[in-house]
Amino acid sequence: LAKTTQPISMDSYEGQEVNITCSHNNIATNDYITWYQQFPSQGPRFIIQGYKTKVTNEVASLFIPADRKSSTLSLPRVSLSDTAVYYCLFNQGGKLIFGQGTELSVKP
Amino acid sequence: SAVISQKPSRDICQRGTSLTIQCQVDSQVTMMFWYRQQPGQSLTLIATANQGSEATYESGFVIDKFPISRPNLTFSTLTVSNMSPEDSSIYLCSVVGAGGFTDTQYFGPGTRLTVL
Secondary structure, eight states: OOOOBOOSEEEEETTOOEEEEEEOTTOOTTOEEEEEEEOTTSOOEEEEEESSEEEEOSSOEEEEOTTOSEEEEEESSOOGGGOEEEEEEEEETTEEEEOOOEEEEEEO | OOOEEEEOSEEEEOTTOOEEEEEEESSOOSEEEEEEEOTTSOEEEEEEEOTTSOOEEOTTOOTTTSOEEEEETTEEEEEEOSOOGGGOEEEEEEEEOTTOTTSOEEEOOOEEEEEO
C-alpha cells in the first residue's frame, strides 16, 4: 500500500515562502497526489491536487518531478492564519489515505 | 463545491450505548466516506458508504461496530455501537463531487464524540 512521509513539523515567519516536501516512493501509476489543510476542530480543506509536473492555483503550487516519488507544496508569503496541519496524501480511486501530516507554525 | 453538514456536532455518551451520526450534502455526490480522527492523530478511513448496498469497510473496522447507511446520493449515517472510551474521537463525513473519483473531496465539520 502506498505511503507518504513528510516532516512532522515546520516553523516559518510571516511573509516567507514555505515549501513542504512529501516522499512517496511506491506511488502507483493511477494515484493522484493531493494536499489538504486542517485547522483545529475543523475538517480538512482541499488545497491542491496533481498528477505530474506543476500545478498552481490561487492558494498554492504543487511540484511533482518526473519520477513522482516526491512532491512539494509551496505556499507563497505565508501569514499567521496559515498555521495548520498539512497533509500529503494519495487519491486512490476516490479513497484518501492520510499520513501523519506536517504541523506548520507561522510566527510574526 | 459541496456543502456538508453533520449532526450532532458533538455529544457526550455513556459506555455501552450507541450514537448515530448524520451526514447531509447539499448536492448529489458519487462517493461518501466516513473517517475517524482520534485526539492528536491523523485521519483514519473507516469505510466507504455505498448507495443501496452494504458499506465497504477498511481493515480494523467491522459492520457490527460501525453500521453505515446510505439511502440516497445526499445522505448517510454512521452508528458507533456499544461505545467505550476508546471510541472518543472526531468522526468526519467526506464526499467526492459529481465529477467522479478524481474530483475534489470535501469534508464535513466533524462530530466530536466523548465516551465516559
